[in-house]
Amino acid sequence: MNGRTGLRMAAGAAAGVAVLAGVRAIRAAAHGPNGAHAAHAPGGARAAHDGGRRTYTRSITIYRSPREVYEFWRNLTTLALAVERVLQVEPLDDTRSRWVIDGPANTEIVFTADIVTDEPAEVLAWRAEDSPVPHEGRVEFAEAPGARGTEVRVWLSYEPPVGGLGAAVARLTGDEPDQLLREGLRRVKQVLECGEVIRVEGQPSGRGRLAERITELVDHRVAAGGRS
Amino acid sequence: MKALCWEGVNELSVEQVPDPPILNAQDAILKVLASSVCGADLHLIDGYMPGMRDGDILGHEFLGEVVEVGPGVRGLTVGQRVVVASPIGCGGCWYCQHGAWSLCDNSNPTVGMAEKMWGHSPAAVFAYSHVLGGFAGSHAEYVRVPFADHNAFRVPEALPSDSAVFASDSVPTGWLAADLCGIVGGDVVAVWGAGAVGQMAARSATLMGAGRVIVIDRFDYRLAAARENLGVETLDYTEVDVLEALNEITAGRGPDRCIEAVGMEAHEPGLGYAYDRVKQALRMHTDRPSAIRQAILACRKGGTVSMVGSFAGAVDKFPLGAFMNKALTLRTGQQPGQHYIPHLLQRMAAGEIKPGYLNTHPLPLEDGPRGYDLFKNKRDACLRAVFHPSAFHPAAA
Numbered sequence A: 001m002n003g004r005t006g007l008r009m010a011a012g013a014a015a016g017v018a019v020l021a022g023v024r025a026i027r028a029a030a031h032g033p034n035g036a037h038a039a040h041a042p043g044g045a046r047a048a049h050d051g052g053r054r055t056y057t058r059s060i061t062i063y064r065s066p067r068e069v070y071e072f073w074r075n076l077t078t079l080a081l082a083v084e085r086v087l088q089v090e091p092l093d094d095t096r097s098r099w100v101i102d103g104p105a106n107t108e109i110v111f112t113a114d115i116v117t118d119e120p121a122e123v124l125a126w127r128a129e130d131s132p133v134p135h136e137g138r139v140e141f142a143e144a145p146g147a148r149g150t151e152v153r154v155w156l157s158y159e160p161p162v163g164g165l166g167a168a169v170a171r172l173t174g175d176e177p178d179q180l181l182r183e184g185l186r187r188v189k190q191v192l193e194c195g196e197v198i199r200v201e202g203q204p205s206g207r208g209r210l211a212e213r214i215t216e217l218v219d220h221r222v223a224a225g226g227r228s
Numbered sequence B: 001m002k003a004l005c006w007e008g009v010n011e012l013s014v015e016q017v018p019d020p021p022i023l024n025a026q027d028a029i030l031k032v033l034a035s036s037v038c039g040a041d042l043h044l045i046d047g048y049m050p051g052m053r054d055g056d057i058l059g060h061e062f063l064g065e066v067v068e069v070g071p072g073v074r075g076l077t078v079g080q081r082v083v084v085a086s087p088i089g090c091g092g093c094w095y096c097q098h099g100a101w102s103l104c105d106n107s108n109p110t111v112g113m114a115e116k117m118w119g120h121s122p123a124a125v126f127a128y129s130h131v132l133g134g135f136a137g138s139h140a141e142y143v144r145v146p147f148a149d150h151n152a153f154r155v156p157e158a159l160p161s162d163s164a165v166f167a168s169d170s171v172p173t174g175w176l177a178a179d180l181c182g183i184v185g186g187d188v189v190a191v192w193g194a195g196a197v198g199q200m201a202a203r204s205a206t207l208m209g210a211g212r213v214i215v216i217d218r219f220d221y222r223l224a225a226a227r228e229n230l231g232v233e234t235l236d237y238t239e240v241d242v243l244e245a246l247n248e249i250t251a252g253r254g255p256d257r258c259i260e261a262v263g264m265e266a267h268e269p270g271l272g273y274a275y276d277r278v279k280q281a282l283r284m285h286t287d288r289p290s291a292i293r294q295a296i297l298a299c300r301k302g303g304t305v306s307m308v309g310s311f312a313g314a315v316d317k318f319p320l321g322a323f324m325n326k327a328l329t330l331r332t333g334q335q336p337g338q339h340y341i342p343h344l345l346q347r348m349a350a351g352e353i354k355p356g357y358l359n360t361h362p363l364p365l366e367d368g369p370r371g372y373d374l375f376k377n378k379r380d381a382c383l384r385a386v387f388h389p390s391a392f393h394p395a396a397a
Helices: A003-011 A014-029 A066-074 A076-082 A166-173 A177-194 A209-221 B039-045 B111-118 B161-167 B170-181 B196-207 B220-230 B242-249 B272-284 B291-298 B320-325 B337-349 B365-376
Strands: A048-050 A053-062 A086-091 A096-102 A108-119 A123-128 A135-143 A150-158 B002-006 B012-016 B028-036 B061-069 B081-084 B142-145 B152-154 B188-192 B212-217 B233-236 B257-260 B304-307 B329-332 B359-363 B384-387
Touching: A053 A177, A066 A123, A066 A135, A066 A150, A066 A177, A150 A177, B002 B365, B012 B365, B028 B081, B028 B161, B039 B365, B061 B142, B061 B161, B081 B161, B152 B337, B161 B170, B161 B337, B161 B359, B161 B384, B170 B188, B170 B196, B170 B257, B170 B304, B170 B329, B170 B337, B188 B196, B188 B291, B196 B212, B196 B220, B196 B257, B212 B220, B212 B242, B220 B233, B233 B242, B242 B291, B257 B291, B291 B304, B291 B320, B359 B365, B365 B384
Parallel strands: B188 B212, B188 B257, B212 B233, B257 B304, B304 B329, B359 B384
Antiparallel strands: A048 A053, A053 A150, A086 A096, A096 A108, A108 A123, A123 A135, A135 A150, B002 B012, B028 B061, B028 B142, B028 B384, B061 B081, B081 B152
16 A cells, blocks of 8 residues: 555554454454453453453553554554454545454454544544444553653453353463453564564474474463463 | 474483474574583473473574575575574564663563563573473574574684584673673682583683682582683582681682572472472482572672572572671673673684683584483583584585
């Protein structure tokens, strides 16, 4: 996309925030998490259980200016570097964008994200009401003291679908919303600070295929970090 | 390719494994020319460090020839001979940007375990368990180096690989140990441990202006190596009372700076089952005093203790009273190799630091298990075994 269109797209990219937090949560939620999540929600994230609604907050410090971090979030091209599983995203107008996400079992999740607050270098908030998992979110950018960069705080709230077997699978594979949120924050931090998300899957080892797969699953489970 | 793998506690074997691919744009692949054993590996081999998995490739102190670079690598080209820092830095986080490379925020892709054990995750380290990233190690024909522009350093031509390989870890760790001490002219420096790191710490202390350097160990041949190669004094703790001897040497003051270069004798990896194993191991090692405890008791009032041996968990009976009442400073860390290596390679090229004598056992990779046996059991006057998976043919580069 060219510069002008790029800006327009970026303007529609509150969905980017949704991708970071909400969408990944949606994908996980589409596995069918049940109430057990909220009951055992990690202490570091203030997870509330309000009539079945889930709310998560997570934060990370990124060694870049608030302006730079904000702009990264607003730009679909850069955001795509940090986010997995987005099949397609298109701007609908200045505040709305349409997202297609790779769902579980080869399904596609389609929804529209609508920016409700946009204060450059300070805050972005969005809402997605036509989603299979309606959600809203907010991300704040604050200058960290001592020239440490930017403190990024994400707040995410959604209505999980009716629970099911998928929840256990999601937890096992690490596809649960809070972990996805922490993982997403780390990915954005890495892309902004050092240009890529470091990988270890695919390295050589003396393990057989099955043992290697198990190792990758365990590594993935501990990939996210963040207080839990 | 061939690789030396950890196959369970005290089980090593050379296995046929896939070659390492480029996984990130900033990766480089090296053909490994020299890869050293390290005392820290023993904690992995003996099962004291959690997070090892059967089949992990060992080795974190190495030098090699660049054979492939990812599209994001700017400063390296195929054919160059480079030495690589053991901790992996991303180059862009606040820590790397401030020279604290071993505290990198981004290089560990599996931060969860470290955060549980330690509160936060430091940098990843090559082949240092899945707590620190699970990166495949260098005891192999080829190794992948992430963020290669930041972690691989060109080796001056005059330096042979068997000496330059120690710029990867032993030399910078020794340098860090002395640097943390804040040595001022004439200081008396005592070093616990005459392994490669202790030897390099002693040399670094001398270069930084120490008045006297005393190395403490129980292996004669290691103490002799320190005396002969570094011109320092030595104490055999099985023959003398170390605290008394150090007080006598300093006329009652105690050493100004004390360096611990031994590592975890007592630790708790944070998991109950592992703790029991450690306690068991402790009973097996009751003849070895805790070096850090002794260093704190020996150090002069207001002095500095610098700890560069590896620890993983918690220790028992840490002498907090001596530490507090003598107003000591304790400093520690994994080496920020990227911060030191360029300068240390220059000193090595100038002959100020000559670590080549540490390589007592150059071996082919196939002899990996035997190399660790020699090293661990201090057989055949082994200071370090260095494996040579491939030969360097600069003409072909």
